Amino acid sequence: QNAPQWLPTLCGASGIPPCPVVVITGWDGVDGSDGPKVLQAGAQDYIGKSWTTAPSLCRAIENAIDRFKLLQNRDQARHALAHTEERYRTLFNSIDEGYCIIEMLFDAQDHPVNYRFIEISQSFEAQTGLTDALGKTILELIPGIETKWLQLYGRVALTGESIRVEDYVEHMNRWFDVYAFRFGNPANRQLGVLFNDSTERKAIETQLRDAVTAAQAANRAKSDFLSNMSHELRTPLNAILGFSQLMQATTPPPTPAHQQSLTHIVKAGWYLLELVNHTLDLAAIEAGKLSFSLGTMPLYDVLQECAAI
Numbered sequence: 001q002n003a004p005q006w007l008p009t010l011c012g013a014s015g016i017p018p019c020p021v022v023v024i025t026g027w028d029g030v031d032g033s034d035g036p037k038v039l040q041a042g043a044q045d046y047i048g049k050s051w052t053t054a055p056s057l058c059r060a061i062e063n064a065i066d067r068f069k070l071l072q073n074r075d076q077a078r079h080a081l082a083h084t085e086e087r088y089r090t091l092f093n094s095i096d097e098g099y100c101i102i103e104m105l106f107d108a109q110d111h112p113v114n115y116r117f118i119e120i121s122q123s124f125e126a127q128t129g130l131t132d133a134l135g136k137t138i139l140e141l142i143p144g145i146e147t148k149w150l151q152l153y154g155r156v157a158l159t160g161e162s163i164r165v166e167d168y169v170e171h172m173n174r175w176f177d178v179y180a181f182r183f184g185n186p187a188n189r190q191l192g193v194l195f196n197d198s199t200e201r202k203a204i205e206t207q208l209r210d211a212v213t214a215a216q217a218a219n220r221a222k223s224d225f226l227s228n229m230s231h232e233l234r235t236p237l238n239a240i241l242g243f244s245q246l247m248q249a250t251t252p253p254p255t256p257a258h259q260q261s262l263t264h265i266v267k268a269g270w271y272l273l274e275l276v277n278h279t280l281d282l283a284a285i286e287a288g289k290l291s292f293s294l295g296t297m298p299l300y301d302v303l304q305e306c307a308a309i
Contacts, residue, residue: 005041010042017043024046044064099120102115104154105137112153112154152165152180153180156191157189160186163178166198175202223286237269248266
């Protein structure tokens with residue numbers, strides 16, 4: 001009669017006894033409420049002492065063994081599920097990216113009209129700036145959300161085809177890099193959404209594009225300046241070289257001292273013209289249009305010209 005009292009102690013915190021238990025009553029009959037009490041307390045079967053026979057006791061023991069195995073399997077499955085759930089939660093909350101599971105809501109024509117947040121990660125708020133989102137719909141949090149997001153997520157829920165997209169949410173003033181995929185049973189119309197706030201990266205990319213554009217404009221301006229300056233320097237050089245050569249060819253011819261001076265002027269003029277041509281070569285190099293002509297160079301003569309100048 002005291003089996004319902006000592007069975008919980010035998011079962012302990014797990015609620016499962018260490019072995020199959022069959023309770024044999026010590027009275028002639030069993031009250032209708034006694035059997036469920038014994039089973040709820042932890043026994044796998046019970047039998048009245050007065051009607052116990054070898055076959056009936058064997059059947060009770062076999063039933064108890066089978067039920068005990070079922071209890072063990074169920075307990076192992078529960079522990080495995082709890083362990084899996086713990087690992088899932090740890091992973092769910094350890095990633096830096098925002099992560100959520102949403103339930104898509106459709107109208108009678110299967111047009112997506114809203115979605116509800118049914119799970120969110122710890123990083124969700126930091127990535128979105130949204131607070132108390134769990135259990136709420138996106139239209140409750142952002143009434144003016146662009147319909148393109150509803151259409152994108154609705155298509156994933158209906159077709160099962162995952163998407164990867166980077167786009168701007170106007171009402172949040174943020175860019176998001178989003179990967180959305182169907183989650184679980186298709187009939188539930190749930191999605192897993194993994195996302196990053198890419199606003200800062202997009203701003204850096206914009207700054208880099210602006211910097212490249214400005215650098216290209218400055219480079220074009222420099223090339224134009226070099227080209228124009230070089231061409232403008234040719235005009236006075238032509239006069240210097242031309243008049244020097246005319247003075248060398250005058251009658252009567254210049255005195256030896258004058259001839260030497262004119263020779264220096266002409267050489268310096270040709271040297272300066274070479275420098276102008278080299279400046280033009282710089283512009284041609286940047287434009288990718290420079291051509292080379294290979295040949296020998298008398299180094300001694302070049303050094304002599306440099307020394308004379």
